[in-house]
Amino acid sequence: MTVYGALDIGGTKIAGALVDDAGTLVLRAQRPTPAQKSAPELMAAVTSVIDELAAHPMWDEMTCLGIASAGPVDTAAGTVSPVNIPAWRHFPLVDEVAAHPRLPVGLRPVLIGDAVAMAAAEHWLGAARxxxxxxxxxxxxxxxxxxxxxxxxxxxxxxxxxxxxxxxxxxxxxxxxxxxxxxxxxxxxxxxxxxxxxxxxxxxxxxxxxxxxxxxxxxxxxxxxxxxxxxxxxxxxxxxxxxxxxxxxxxxxxxxxxxxxxxxxxxxxxxxxxxxxxxxxxxxxxxxxxxLLALDAGLIGAAAVASAQAGTPALAASPRP
Structure with missing residues (x-):
């Protein structure tokens, strides 16, 4: 079984998951978003989610990591400026996540807007299939x-x-x-x-x-x-x-x-x-x-888009940008 990582960051919650090649969540972690706090406090919540995922034995088998974030985002620069998270303006989220000590060597996270990730998931497995x-x-x-x-x-x-x-x-x-x-x-x-x-x-x-x-x-x-x-x-x-x-x-x-x-x-x-x-x-x-995928759509879509960009054949049915 191939394993993909996913993060979904919004104004209320920060969620993370390990997702298999059928789009099933193997493990899910979540923290409240400290939306009115400082940039380091926000990143600490993200790090806490990653820490929980990284404690799972399947973390080391992860082939790619997708990040769905409230926007606007800049996917080329790897930065986010969520309207409802004031402390993050042009915040280098991809670089911050990539610096996590448990991230596999050479793995570069893929950033996508949270609603775009939801669209990818619903088109792959959900109501827009x-x-x-x-x-x-x-x-x-x-x-x-x-x-x-x-x-x-x-x-x-x-x-x-x-x-x-x-x-x-x-x-x-x-x-x-x-x-x-x-x-x-x-x-x-x-x-x-x-x-x-x-x-x-x-x-x-x-x-x-x-x-x-x-x-x-x-x-x-x-x-x-x-x-x-x-x-x-x-x-x-x-x-x-x-x-x-x-x-x-x-x-x-x-x-x-x-x-x-x-x-x-x-x-x-x-x-x-x-x-x-x-x-x-x-x-x-x-x-x-x-x-149809309710509150997990962002996680499933983030994993799907990251795997598509990485050229992973297991998710060939998922939508490609």
Whole structure:
């Protein structure tokens, strides 16, 4: 059995895994992301995940290591500047990971955006498996996307193609941390959903964190403010998806990430709003479905892309950039 390494770094969690050539996670490790901490503290969390993976006997059999990170990323430079991790700006993540003393000699990690990794995984093994043209989205602490066009993963010059979270859908909206007004991420991320519900007067019981998951729970119980927060998020997502479909033509849209775990609370209003925005003949009726690989898609995709770049034949069925 061939073994591939993977890291998936987002605004909420830092995950790592050893993945076999069937896309199965042999081992998984995870730490919370200290998103508001210093760059060294953030890297320490990454190192802790690597340390746990490296303690497994199969670590030494690893043939490549993929890193999926929230973006923007610069795949050529090996740097990351996640919008929701302020201390990392042009942070040399690939060099830092490559310097880990347990990394096999000569192994250079491969960097990819987290949503692009999710697109690779869903095209290889998930909901977009039979699709030639797909938009795959991560809706979580942030909002990202990756594109499969003509059956191939399209990463773009710097690795940021499909970064749908920073399409402006509200011309007079609040400034996003990226600097632009009215971004999808500022309206539809888990953070935005919780903030919108709280601004409308919603609150959680004592001891319960005000997260998007808590808002979804309240929405399922009929709380009007929670329902409106998801409605607003769904409208922003529908506008951005329809715009993307008009630009590149799509067969399917796959949505994963923590917010997608809300199920019908998100997907019912999203599909309804798609009718309002996807009105052209070639965009109308576009399927919008949940990711099949759930929260492991970034890890599986990072391993798949790294193996493809390394020319590993065992993952020949996985999408190549």
């Amino acid at each position: 039979q699709s030639e043209n797909a938009l795959c989205m991560v809706v979580s602490t942030g909002v990202g996307g990756g594109l499969i066009l003509d059956g191939r993963l399209r990463t773009g010059r710097t690795g940021n193609a499909g970064h749908i979270g920073h399409i402006s859908v509200d011309l007079d909206g609040s400034l996003c941390p990226c600097g632009a007004p009215g971004c999808v991420e500022g309206l539809a991320s888990g953070t935005a959903i919780a903030a919108q519900a709280q601004a409308a007067g919603w609150s959680t019981p004592a001891g319960v964190a005000p997260t998007a998951a808590a808002v979804a729970d309240a929405a399922r119980k009929g709380d009007r403010r929670a329902l409106e927060a998801y409605e607003r998020a769904a409208q922003a997502l529908a506008a951005a998806i329809a715009a993307t479909a008009a630009l590149v033509e799509l067969d399917i849209v796959v949505i994963g990430g923590g917010v997608a775990q809300a199920g019908d609370t998100l997907f019912v209003p999203l599909r309804r709003r798609m009718v309002d925005y996807a009105v052209l003949d070639f965009t109308r009726g576009l399927p919008v479905v949940p990711a």
